[in-house]
Amino acid sequence: MTVDAFSSPTLKPSSRTGIVLSSEYWTDNESKTNLTWGTSSLSFSSNSSPVEFELDLVDVLQKCAIDRSAKASDVIETLEELEKSLESKPLGSTSIYLKEVDLSTALDGTFELIFSSAVANLPILGNLCGGYMPNKEIITFDLEKKQMSLVVELLPFLPSIDIFGESLALDKDGATLEYVVQGNEQKPPSQWKILYCDVSGEIIAARSSVTGLNVIRRIV
Numbered sequence: 001m002t003v004d005a006f007s008s009p010t011l012k013p014s015s016r017t018g019i020v021l022s023s024e025y026w027t028d029n030e031s032k033t034n035l036t037w038g039t040s041s042l043s044f045s046s047n048s049s050p051v052e053f054e055l056d057l058v059d060v061l062q063k064c065a066i067d068r069s070a071k072a073s074d075v076i077e078t079l080e081e082l083e084k085s086l087e088s089k090p091l092g093s094t095s096i097y098l099k100e101v102d103l104s105t106a107l108d109g110t111f112e113l114i115f116s117s118a119v120a121n122l123p124i125l126g127n128l129c130g131g132y133m134p135n136k137e138i139i140t141f142d143l144e145k146k147q148m149s150l151v152v153e154l155l156p157f158l159p160s161i162d163i164f165g166e167s168l169a170l171d172k173d174g175a176t177l178e179y180v181v182q183g184n185e186q187k188p189p190s191q192w193k194i195l196y197c198d199v200s201g202e203i204i205a206a207r208s209s210v211t212g213l214n215v216i217r218r219i220v
Contacts, residue, residue, distance in 0.1 A: 072130030106201030
């Protein structure tokens with residue numbers, strides 16, 4: 001029996017991973033049941049009915065953000081699957097991983113950029129670092145002041161690069177941050193489409209219109 005992991009999902013708090021996707025279904029008489037999530041499949045023995053399962057896919061994001069132990073390919077695949085889950089939904093729909101999150105609180109603060117698919121796609125640096133940042137980049141979203149700031153630290157003893165964004169705004173319904181980078185006022189606003197945020201706002205994953213799939217971790 002094959003079960004679509006995104007049919008009738010419910011959200012369930014988890015002390016270990018924040019929020020996980022949970023659902024229930026009735027098994028047949030087979031000793032094994034295959035759970036299909038995008039291109040990934042999980043198999044387990046089914047001895048009772050109903051069976052509750054948890055697709056603990058956010059483990060990848062936790063490992064990515066906390067100790068950088070997740071493979072870059074796993075991080076990208078996980079985030080791409082989250083994006084695909086939205087494609088069949090009405091325009092403006094948000095990830096199921098955001099249903100119990102107050103985005104105004106979760107996104108307001110200072111974060112370190114841990115992972116970026118833009119780095120993973122670089123010919124040399126991507127091979128060396130995967131998608132993990134080789135340098136430190138600190139991004140701050142101040143929703144009250146409507147400002148974004150990004151501090152890019154390069155090599156030791158070299159000055160950092162400071163980038164500022166104005167008119168920062170959060171579209172809660174679309175789970176999207178938008179701002180205009182200073183000096184690029186003639187270009188379209190930069191956007192962050194939020195795909196995942198744990199309940200405490202510590203780990204956030206998003207699609208940036210500039211740098212692709214990103215994972216950030218709160219530091220303040």
